Amino acid sequence: MATLPFFVYTIAFLFVPAGAVMLGAFQDKHDHATFSNIKLLFHHPYIDAYWGSIRISLITATIGAIFGMFVAYAAIREGTPRWIRSALSTFSGVAANFGGIPLAFAFIATLGPLGVVTVWFRNAGYDLSTKWPHFQLFSERGIELAYLYFQLPLMILVIAPAIDGLKREWREAASNLGAKGWQFWRYVGIPVLMPSFLGAFILLFGNAFAAYATAYSINQGQNIVPILIGAYYTGNVLDNPHLAQALAFGMFLVLALMMLIYIPLQRRSARWAK
Amino acid sequence: MAPSAYVWLLLGAAYFVVPLYATLDFSLKKNVIGTPCCTLHNYGWVVHNGDFWHTIKISFLLALETIVISLVLFVPTIYWVHLKLPKLRPVIAFMALVPFVVPPIVMVVGLLRTFRGTPHWYYGTPWGFLATAYVILAFPYMFFSLDAGFRSIDVHTLTEASQSLGARWTTTLFRVILPNIRSAALAASFLTLAIVMGEFTIANLSAFHTFPIFIQYVNESQGFPAGALTLMSFGITWAAMLSLLLVGRKRGARGAVIAGAR
Amino acid sequence: MEDYEAQEVEFWAKLEEEGMSRSSMLRRSAAAAFGLTIMGSASTALGATRARLAGPPTVETKAGLALLVKNAKKEGHLNTIALPPDWANYGEMISTFSKKYGIPITNDNPDGSSAQENEAIRSLKGDSRAPDVVDVSLSFAIAGANEGLYAKYFNTNYKTIPRALKDTRGYWMGDYWGAVSIGYNKSLVSNPPKTWKDLTKPEYKGKVAMNGSPLSSGSAIAGVFAATLGAGGTLSDVGPGIDFFAALKKSGNFIPVQTTPQTVASGQTPISIDWDYNNLAYVKEFPAANWGVSIPSDGVYAAYYAQAINATAPHPWAARLWEEFCYSDQGQLIWLKGFSHPARFNDLAQRKVLPKNLLAALPSSALYAKVKFASLSQQTKAKAKIASDWPSKVG
Numbered sequence: 001m002a003t004l005p006f007f008v009y010t011i012a013f014l015f016v017p018a019g020a021v022m023l024g025a026f027q028d029k030h031d032h033a034t035f036s037n038i039k040l041l042f043h044h045p046y047i048d049a050y051w052g053s054i055r056i057s058l059i060t061a062t063i064g065a066i067f068g069m070f071v072a073y074a075a076i077r078e079g080t081p082r083w084i085r086s087a088l089s090t091f092s093g094v095a096a097n098f099g100g101i102p103l104a105f106a107f108i109a110t111l112g113p114l115g116v117v118t119v120w121f122r123n124a125g126y127d128l129s130t131k132w133p134h135f136q137l138f139s140e141r142g143i144e145l146a147y148l149y150f151q152l153p154l155m156i157l158v159i160a161p162a163i164d165g166l167k168r169e170w171r172e173a174a175s176n177l178g179a180k181g182w183q184f185w186r187y188v189g190i191p192v193l194m195p196s197f198l199g200a201f202i203l204l205f206g207n208a209f210a211a212y213a214t215a216y217s218i219n220q221g222q223n224i225v226p227i228l229i230g231a232y233y234t235g236n237v238l239d240n241p242h243l244a245q246a247l248a249f250g251m252f253l254v255l256a257l258m259m260l261i262y263i264p265l266q267r268r269s270a271r272w273a274k
Numbered sequence: 275m276a277p278s279a280y281v282w283l284l285l286g287a288a289y290f291v292v293p294l295y296a297t298l299d300f301s302l303k304k305n306v307i308g309t310p311c312c313t314l315h316n317y318g319w320v321v322h323n324g325d326f327w328h329t330i331k332i333s334f335l336l337a338l339e340t341i342v343i344s345l346v347l348f349v350p351t352i353y354w355v356h357l358k359l360p361k362l363r364p365v366i367a368f369m370a371l372v373p374f375v376v377p378p379i380v381m382v383v384g385l386l387r388t389f390r391g392t393p394h395w396y397y398g399t400p401w402g403f404l405a406t407a408y409v410i411l412a413f414p415y416m417f418f419s420l421d422a423g424f425r426s427i428d429v430h431t432l433t434e435a436s437q438s439l440g441a442r443w444t445t446t447l448f449r450v451i452l453p454n455i456r457s458a459a460l461a462a463s464f465l466t467l468a469i470v471m472g473e474f475t476i477a478n479l480s481a482f483h484t485f486p487i488f489i490q491y492v493n494e495s496q497g498f499p500a501g502a503l504t505l506m507s508f509g510i511t512w513a514a515m516l517s518l519l520l521v522g523r524k525r526g527a528r529g530a531v532i533a534g535a536r
Numbered sequence: 537m538e539d540y541e542a543q544e545v546e547f548w549a550k551l552e553e554e555g556m557s558r559s560s561m562l563r564r565s566a567a568a569a570f571g572l573t574i575m576g577s578a579s580t581a582l583g584a585t586r587a588r589l590a591g592p593p594t595v596e597t598k599a600g601l602a603l604l605v606k607n608a609k610k611e612g613h614l615n616t617i618a619l620p621p622d623w624a625n626y627g628e629m630i631s632t633f634s635k636k637y638g639i640p641i642t643n644d645n646p647d648g649s650s651a652q653e654n655e656a657i658r659s660l661k662g663d664s665r666a667p668d669v670v671d672v673s674l675s676f677a678i679a680g681a682n683e684g685l686y687a688k689y690f691n692t693n694y695k696t697i698p699r700a701l702k703d704t705r706g707y708w709m710g711d712y713w714g715a716v717s718i719g720y721n722k723s724l725v726s727n728p729p730k731t732w733k734d735l736t737k738p739e740y741k742g743k744v745a746m747n748g749s750p751l752s753s754g755s756a757i758a759g760v761f762a763a764t765l766g767a768g769g770t771l772s773d774v775g776p777g778i779d780f781f782a783a784l785k786k787s788g789n790f791i792p793v794q795t796t797p798q799t800v801a802s803g804q805t806p807i808s809i810d811w812d813y814n815n816l817a818y819v820k821e822f823p824a825a826n827w828g829v830s831i832p833s834d835g836v837y838a839a840y841y842a843q844a845i846n847a848t849a850p851h852p853w854a855a856r857l858w859e860e861f862c863y864s865d866q867g868q869l870i871w872l873k874g875f876s877h878p879a880r881f882n883d884l885a886q887r888k889v890l891p892k893n894l895l896a897a898l899p900s901s902a903l904y905a906k907v908k909f910a911s912l913s914q915q916t917k918a919k920a921k922i923a924s925d926w927p928s929k930v931g
Contacts, residue, residue: 003359006351010369014410017384018376045927071286074279081275084283090515093464094508095290097472101493102297102504105798109296109501112804113742113791116296138791149293152286157465158418161458165426196422199367203418206374213474220749221792223927228751229377234479235752236649236673237919248380255371263364300802307723309803309824386659398663479652481644481665494647495622497801497822 022252024245037246045223050250053209053224056140060147061204065197067148068155069163075156076163089160092153099150104217107146111137138219146214151204158203162196194269202262206255225251294505301501316502325488326503330510333485336400337470337514340408341463347409348416349459353451356424357433363421370417373410378475382407386480400482407476408469415465423458427451460522464515471511592852594706595690596860604860605637607853614641614854617656617667618648622821624712624813625874632870633861639854649752650676657685661848668855670844671711673754675915677842681707686844689856693863696883700909701840711862712813712876713840715831715907716755716762717899719815722826724806731834732766732780735807741788745795745805747814750922753794758839759809760922761910766835771910774918775925782929792930800825812899816875831903838907840879865889877904 028034040046074080075088110117111128115137121128128135136142166189174184212226220227225247231237233244302312320326355362373381385407389397396402432454436446452459474486489507493500592607593600608614614633621627621643630641644665645652650672657680660666672680680686681703688706701710718735720728725743729735735744750757764770764777784790791805799805801822808815815829843862849855861867868878872894884890898904910918 003351003354003362006347009347009406010410010413013385013406014369014372014376014413016388017381018372020384020388021376021380045924045931048928067286070282074276074282074286077276077279079275080279080283086516086519088283088286089461090464090512090519091290093461093468093515094511096465097468098508099472100474100490101796101798102489102500102507103293104793105300105493105501105796106293106297106504108793108799108804109300109802110293112793114802114804116299117292138793149290152289154415154465157461158415158422160461161419161423161426161455164457196425199418199421202371203414206371206414210374210377212377212379216749217794217796219792220752220794221926221931223931226377227749228927230379231749231751231923233379233383234649234651234655236651236676236754237750237752237757238923239651239676239679245380248377251374251377252372255374256368259364259368259371263367266364300798303802303824305801305822305824307823307826309801383655383659390659390662394663398665478645478648479655479659481656481660487645491646493796493798495620495797497797497824500796500798 021245021248024242025249026246027242029240029242037243038249040243041246041250046228046247046250049223049225049228049247050254052140052222053226053251054254056144056147056215056224057205057208060144060151060208061201063144064148064151064155064204065201068152068200069159069193069197071152072156072159073163076160078168085160089157092156095153096150096157099211100213101217103146103149103214107137107142107149107218111135111142111145140219140222143215143218143222146218147208147211150211150214151208154204154207155200158200159193159196162193166192191269195266198262198266198269202258205258209251209255294508297501297504301498301505303498305498316498317506319496319499320492320503320506325483329483329485329488330507332400332483333471334514336405336408336484337467339401339405340412340470341466343405344409344412344416344466345459345463348413348420348462349452349455350447352417352420352424353429353447356429366417367421370414373414378411378473379479381410382476382479385476400477400484403480404477404482404484407480408466408473411473411476412462412466412469415469416462419458419462419465420455423455423461426458427454456522460519463518463522467514467518468511471507471514592856594688596692596856598692601692601860604853604857608639608851608857609637611851611854612639613851614639614858615644615665615668615850616641616858617644617670618646618650618653619643619671620646622814622817623874624714624871624876625817628873629862629867629870632866633858636861637857639857650754654680654683654685657846657848664850666846666848666850668846668849668851669858670846671841672708672844673841674710674839674912675919677703677708677844678912680844681705685847687847687849687852687855689845689859691856691860691863693860693880693883697863697879698882701879703842708842708844709863710840710879711843712871712874712878713838713909714811714813714876715836715838715904716758716809717812717815717829717831719800719808719810719818719827719829721800721803721806722828724803728828728830729807729832730830731832732763733834734832735789736784736787738787738789740807742791743806744784744790745793745799745808746790747808747810748794749792750926754839754841755811755814756809757918757922758811758837761839761918762809762832762835762837764835765837765908766832771837771908771914772917774921778922778925778929785930790930797822800827811876813874813876816897816899829899831899833903833906836903836906836908838877838909840909869894 025037026033028036075085109115118128170188171184174188210226212230215222215224216227229244229247232240301316303309304313355366432450433446436450472486474490477484477487489503492503596604619626630643634641644667653667653670653672654676656667686707690706697709703709718729727739729740746759747753747755750760760774760777761771763780764774767776767780769776781790793799793805795805795808795810800808800818801824812829812831818825819827819829843859845855845859865884868880868884871878875898
């Protein structure tokens with residue numbers, strides 16, 4: 001079987017360590033089996049951390065997926081010079097992994113209290129934090145704005161091959177049959193793109209869900225799961241690796257749930273592609 | 275060019291460029307009271323730092339190694355799944371989400387403990403331990419990219435056509451399929467390159483000295499040079515990708531294309 | 537001279553907190569000294585033979601130092617971990633040691649946390665990259681000792697380290713301590729804050745930041761302790777400290793971003809709550825920030841970090857030589873130069889070997905005289921409270 005090397009590799013290097021984590025979630029400090037860590041997850045502040053993570057991930061995945069698709073389509077479609085696409089995909093490749101302190105500082109330097117944009121607006125007489133949009137960088141909104149910096153490029157990169165697959169001939173055929181622009185999209189374009197769109201959305205969700213360094217650098221008190229895991233597993237203060245593993249197990253459950261929603265949706269939409 | 279395309283591209287460009295400009299503005303400041311502009315001293319600090327060159331070489335080679343291993347591992351697998359085992363696809367898609375679920379912090383401890391007794395050429399060098407870990411990290415991105423790519427071509431027709439002309443599996447894979455999923459494979463490679471050039475946690479906890487480790491160290495201990503380093507690492511990674519793109523384009527130009535594509 | 541008295545006062549005050557009487561302390565230390573003397577003299581000859589045969593010694597003597605240096609040089613390398621060069625002047629400590637003994641040092645993960653240090657000992661056991669020595673916060677030192685991660689070692693200056701700052705079994709000893717301070721950018725903050733109460737003034741809106749979150753940063757949790765004292769509370773309940781920061785966040789004064797050299801140098805965090813040795817180091821490092829430092833007079837809190845040797849160190853002799861160096865007068869003064877209070881401060885002051893210029897560089901000793909340390913049980917209680925309350929109240 002051609003897939004054997006793949007399974008051997010993932011079992012050895014992914015499932016064994018991941019399995020150790022999942023097992024650790026059910027152990028206490030003295031390695032006895034226990035549910036206490038898992039039960040703790042349903043209390044404050046842990047349950048709030050999960051909602052916080054889910055909220056941020058859903059928002060950034062949705063905005064990133066939709067806007068990413070528009071930008072990708074704008075770059076790939078007929079009429080756009082080819083260099084724009086090359087520049088955009090390579091830039092996206094870098095930006096998709098731009099995170100942590102450098103990204104956080106770039107946004108602090110832009111929208112922080114002394115940020116370039118903040119000062120520009122203030123000099124023009126408009127205080128961004130007191131008037132609309134009441135923007136405060138060191139908050140959940142700020143984190144979401146920063147997350148989009150790697151969510152958008154990720155979407156662009158992943159959806160581009162699918163947009164490539166939207167054959168030009170289809171668009172011509174559709175217009176020959178009298179379809180207007182939006183009709184093409186509704187009956188041909190969107191259904192064809194939908195499976196890949198959903199896959200990309202899940203990828204973006206997972207990407208945001210697991211992101212840690214950027215959020216920590218902007219608002220290290222933000223109540224999201226990765227920050228808690230970091231605190232319990234590898235901080236200078238708290239020290240409870242099993243609780244951290246339980247938190248990771250909870251993440252696993254959330255993502256499993258997302259997959260359960262994704263699979264039937266994807267199957268329905270894939271009927272079109274075949 | 276369509277007007278809506280202009281709008282979207284300009285909006286995207288504005289969002290991406292402004293924070294980079296803010297970093298640039300910071301990196302040109304002098305480390306004196308009042309922070310007047312402008313000096314290239316901070317960039318000089320980075321360029322004259324031996325650690326910068328040492329670690330960037332290591333990370334770059336590591337990235338290439340990871341890309342090669344990932345493509346060799348994932349392309350045939352996903353091809354086979356699309357061709358013969360479509361029911362396996364959701365299983366693999368699910369597996370592809372697992373690296374997200376296990377935070378790198380937790381995963382590296384699991385990996386370190388599991389493979390502790392292994393020989394030094396694997397456990398003690400980045401080319402062994404770190405590369406295998408990075409392949410796993412790249413897995414979700416590789417999978418969803420390649421999957422979208424395979425979905426956009428007609429795998430069955432291409433394979434049947436190629437086999438009816440007498441080609442073996444390897445010929446089919448390399449000379450027919452691969453050129454057709456070139457854009458997806460390139461996208462996946464870009465992502466992997468960026469992941470390796472940006473991955474910090476695993477390298478840090480397993481005590482290797484890679485480029486992101488150097489970046490983090492500078493960010494935590496230096497002021498203005500940190501901004502300079504951010505932009506330089508951004509630029510270097512981008513240049514690396516452009517060169518990957520050119521390499522991919524040159525080889526792909528001769529690829530056979532049958533159904534679909536332009 | 538008054539510095540030494542201030543230190544004495546603080547030292548006895550800390551003992552009071554720990555619930556020990558002076559007489560019992562004297563009795564215990566006499567017993568310990570007696571025991572150590574016995575071990576030291578009777579087995580000197582035996583110790584020398586043992587050292588020549590097997591591993592490095594547990595109790596070091598002045599006579600054995602030559603052998604220690606020789607074997608350490610033979611090992612030829614030292615692995616340290618989590619020692620930022622600008623943290624308590626570790627950069628100079630590392631370079632001076634390397635130059636003096638010709639032993640190169642690999643400093644891994646300079647910004648690592650105490651948890652990562654202990655984990656590195658576990659994960660890298662048997663590998664040549666494992667850390668030889670660690671510098672961890674108190675609770676991790678105790679946990680590590682209990683877990684058997686560390687080796688027992690009594691360096692030649694062990695006796696002059698205050699009882700309250702070391703593990704009597706020899707697994708770890710406090711290396712330096714610092715107090716929580718308020719650093720500020722004089723160009724952006726025209727009226728420098730001098731107390732915790734000052735920080736609530738509306739003129740500091742959007743300006744106050746901490747070095748991390750108390751959930752994971754030792755400096756930040758110390759900030760909460762200190763704020764508790766400033767709010768009139770006791771170290772046994774950090775609720776007032778958490779409420780202080782909650783109110784500060786609500787009024788908009790507190791920005792929950794982590795201060796980094798970039799944010800300090802750029803002025804994005806004009807006020808930073810951090811260890812005194814960090815803030816004082818910024819003064820010279822970032823002239824652009826025009827940095828000043830004050831120790832808040834209404835709440836002075838300090839904590840120390842502890843030095844320990846890996847039980848399975850790849851370079852055991854070099855590890856012990858490093859510890860000898862750190863606790864020698866030369867090493868202690870390097871830490872003092874980094875604006876921290878080294879563990880043997882009292883002893884050095886008594887023998888009058890403290891350079892005046894180094895003492896002058898530290899803020900007023902009268903403020904340090906008020907310093908309070910938290911006991912292990914107080915720290916444990918505080919962590920639990922912060923873990924449950926901080927995300928929802930300040931978050």
